[in-house]
Amino acid sequence: MERRTALKIVALSALAPVGITGPAGTTLEGTAWTPGSYRLRFFNEQEIELLDNLMEMIIPADDHSPGARAAQVSLFADLMVATSDNHLKEVWRSGLQLMRHEASRSSLQAALARSAVNEGNPKNDLERFYGHLKEMTINGYYTSAIGIHHDLQYQGNTYLQRFPGTSEP
Amino acid sequence: MMTYDVCVIGSGPAGGTAAKELCEGGAKVIMLEAGQQVDPPYLSHKWPYELPYRGLRDEKQALFYPKDISKVIYDSSPRVDVDRVRVLGGRSLHWNAVTLRYAPQDFEEWSMRGVEEDWPIGYEELAPYYDRVEKLIGVCGRNDHLAILPGGNHYLPPIPWRASEHVLARATKSLGIPLISVRKAVLTVPYDNRSPCHYCGHCMDGCDVSAIFTTPDCMLPKARATGNFTLRQNAIAREILVDREGRARAVSFVDRITKKEEEVSARVIVVCCATVESARLLLNSRSPRHPNGLGNSNGVIGRYLHGHHLTIVQTYLEELKGTPPINQDGATDHVYIPRYNHLFGKPDYTGGWGIQVNYASYMFPFQAHHLHGYGAAFKTQVRKMQPGFLQMGAFGKTLSTPGNSVSVDLNQVDQYGIPVPVVRYQFVENDVAMWKAQTQSLLEICSKMKGSVYPDFGTGPSGFASHEVGTVRMGKNPKTSALDSNCRSHEVANLFVTDGSCFTTSSEKNPTLTIMALSVRAADYIKKQRKLGQL
Secondary structure: OOHHHHHHHHHHHHOOOOOOOOOOOOEOOOOOOOOOOOOOOOOOOOHHHHHHHHHHHHHHOOOOOOOOOOHHHHHHHHHHHHHHHHHHHHHHHHHHHHHHHHHHHHHHHHHHHHHHHOOOOOOOOOHHHHHHHHHHHHHHOOOOOHHHHHHHHOOOOOOOOOOOOOOOO | OOEEEEEEEEEOOHHHHHHHHHOOOOOOOOEEEEOOOOOOOOOOOOOHHHHHHOOOOOOHHHHOOOOOOOOEEEEOOOOEEEOOOOOOHHHHOOOEEEOOOOOOHEEHHHHHHOOOOOOOOOHHHHHHHHHHHHHHHOOOOOOOOOOOOOOOOOOOOOOOOHHHHHHHHHHHOOOOOOOOOOOEEEEEEEEEEEEEOEEEEHHOOOOOOEEEEEEHHHHHHHHHHHHEEEEEOHHHHHEEEOOOOOOOOEEEEEEEOOOOOOEEEEEEEOOOOOOHHHHOOOOOOHHHOOOOOOOOOOOOOEEEEEEEEEEEEEEEHHHHHHOOOOOOOOOOOOEEEOHHHHHHHOOOOOOOEEEEOOOOOOOOOOHHHHHOOHHHHHHHHHHHHHHHHEEEEEEOOOOOOOOEEEEEEEEEOOOOOOEEEEEEOOOOOOHHHHHHHHHHHHHHHHOOOOOOEEEEOOOOOOEEEEEEEEOOOOOOOOOOOOOOOEEEEOOOOOOOEEHHHOOOOOOOOOOOHHHHHHHHHHHHHHHHHHOOOOO
16 A cells, blocks of 8 residues: 555544534534544543553554554544443443553553453453453444555445456355 | 325335326325435445444434434334334335345245235236336346246346355355345346446445435336326324215325424325334324224234344355455345245245345454454454455244234324334244244355354344334235225225235245335226226
8 A cells, every 4th residue: 555545544534523414405413534633522631542552452553554543443432432321431431440450460461361351251340341342442443444444455335337246266 | 275186105115106106197196205305425435434433323324214203112022123214215215125026825825824814916916016116116137937036027137246155156056045146126237217336335325326226216206207296295194084984085294394284185095104104104093983093993903013034144254265355345235045945845834034145335344343352363364354254134034913013102102292103022933933943044054165154143033124014914804904905995995005014924025026016006906996986
C-alpha cells in the first residue's frame, strides 16, 4: 500500500461528532467517523490510555498493518459505552479498575493474560470483562479504515460491471 | 368526498402488485402507506467508519424502521421476533430477493401428510400467476426441473458462483443433496428500463440502481402511468369502517405528520399490511356488525401465526485460507440448496428446510468473535481465514397451529392511540424435531469440507426470519379460515387480504413470490367482479 494511502486511512479513522445526512430528507442520529478531533464522553484520559494499551495488546501493530491504537479503537469504545445503559457503563468502569488492580501486582501484559485464562467460560468479573474488552476491540478495529482496508485488504463495496465468479479451487 | 374504486393499504410486494394490476385494469386506486418514500442513494455503500456507531446499531436499515412503529408485546418462546417495516415499498426495500415458487405438495399438507389444512387453491391454479410475476419483476436463475422447487420459463442469466460455493457444491454432491443457482429478483442484465446489479453485496440495505425488485421502482411507476393511482404516504390505518350491511366502506387513518384523523372511502378494500399489522388492523376494526373484528365472527383472524425458523452456521474453508483477498461481495446469495430431506426416506417429522448461502457481507471478519486468544497470532489468523468465509442459513417450515396468534391489547395503545399487537407463540414438537434434524444436517454438510465451523444454533428453534405468515388465512372451510380462494373475506364481500397473512400454511420457501402471485390473482378476480358489477 502506498504511504499516501495509508496516511489517508489513518486520517479517516479519526473521530468527530458531526451529523450525517442520509437519503433525501432524512438524517441519522449519532456520530460520523470523519476527520477531526473527538471529545471524550465517558472515559477519562487515564482510562483511555489504559484501553489503548490493552487493545493494542489484543490487536497489535505488525509488519502487515497498524494495530488498535492507530485505529483509535479506544475512542470508538468511548462512544459506544457513553451511549449504552448504566449497567454496561458500570461494567466498563469497574472492569478497567479490576484490570488496573491486577496489573499493579505484576504487569499489564500479565493482567490481560490472567483475564483471558478462561475465555468462553469466565469464572470471575475480571475474566468476564475480558470478553467485553475483546469484543469491543474486534468491533472497533475491523470497522475502522485501518482494519478494513489495510489489514483485511477488503476489495468490495464497489461498483462492478460484471461479477466474474471464480473457477473451482 | 371522493369514493375510490379500491383502497390498497400497504405498499410492499402485496400492495404494490395489487395496486399496479388494478390501476391497469381501470380502477381508481388510492394507496395508504404508513411510512414514507426514501430515495436513493441509500446508505448501502457507506463504510462503517462513515456511520454513527459504525453500523453496529443497524443505522443503515434505520431508514426503514422509524421510531413510531408501535411496540409488540411478546408472550412467546425465546428468540421469536416479528418484523415490521414502515417505508414506501415495505419489505421490498429491505429484502434479499430470493424468489421461489411453492411446490404442488406445499398446498396440500392435509391431503399428503395429514397435518394442518389444504389451501383452497393448488399449484396449477397459481402457476400462471407465478409466470406473470417472474416476467414482470425480473428473476435471475434457471429452471432446474425439480419437483420440490418448480421453475418457470423466463429467467435472466444466473449469477456466477464464488470459490466457496464450488467447494460447497462438492460437499453437497457427495451427500446426494442438490445445489442450484439461486433464483432471485435481482437483474443480471438490463431489464424493464432498470440497471443490472453492480455486485456491491448490500441488497438488504437498499439498492441505489433498482437492480433488486422494489415496488417503488417497479410497480408504482406503472400504476402512476395509468393516471388512476393516488398515493397517500404517512397514513397509518386505524380502522376499516363498515356500512349498515357490514360491508367495508372506508378506511380511517391518522396522518403521522399532522396527527389529523382522516377517512378515505372506497368500494373495495385490499389489506396488504403484512402478517402482524394486517391482523392488527382487522382486529381493531370492531363494530356492532363485527364485534370481534372485521370478518372475524369465527375468531380465526390473528390465529395460526407461523413462519420460518432459521439456523445459521459459518464455516471458514481451509483450502481458501490465506488466498489473496478478492472482491467476493456479489449479490449476496448466488446459490441455493432446495429442500432435500424428503429424498432420504420418511423422517419422523413433517416439513423440511432450504438453505440460503452467503447472504452476509464479506466485509466483517465474524470469525474474530469465535477465535480464542489475542495478539499477533490472533490477528494473523483472522486475516488468513477471511477469504474462506462461507455462510449457510437453513430456513425451516413451522406448523400452523391455532394457539399461536397475533391479538391486540385494547388497554395499551401506541402514540396514535391504536391498540398494540400481542404475539403469542410457542414452537410445537414437530418444529423442535425438525430443528434438530436441520442442525445435524448442516453440520454433516460442513463435515464434508475442511475448515473451521461455527454454528449459531442456540438451544432451540428461533423465528421468524422476517417470513411470518398465516394470521388471516385462506381456506376451503369458512369456519376455520378468514378468506376464500381469491383472498376475499368470507364475511365481507368487498374486503381482500393478499399479504403473507393469507397463507394457509407455509413451506420452507421464501414467501414473497407467492405473495405477489396471490396479489395478481386477487386483482384479476376484483377486475372481473367489477366488470360484472359485483364490486
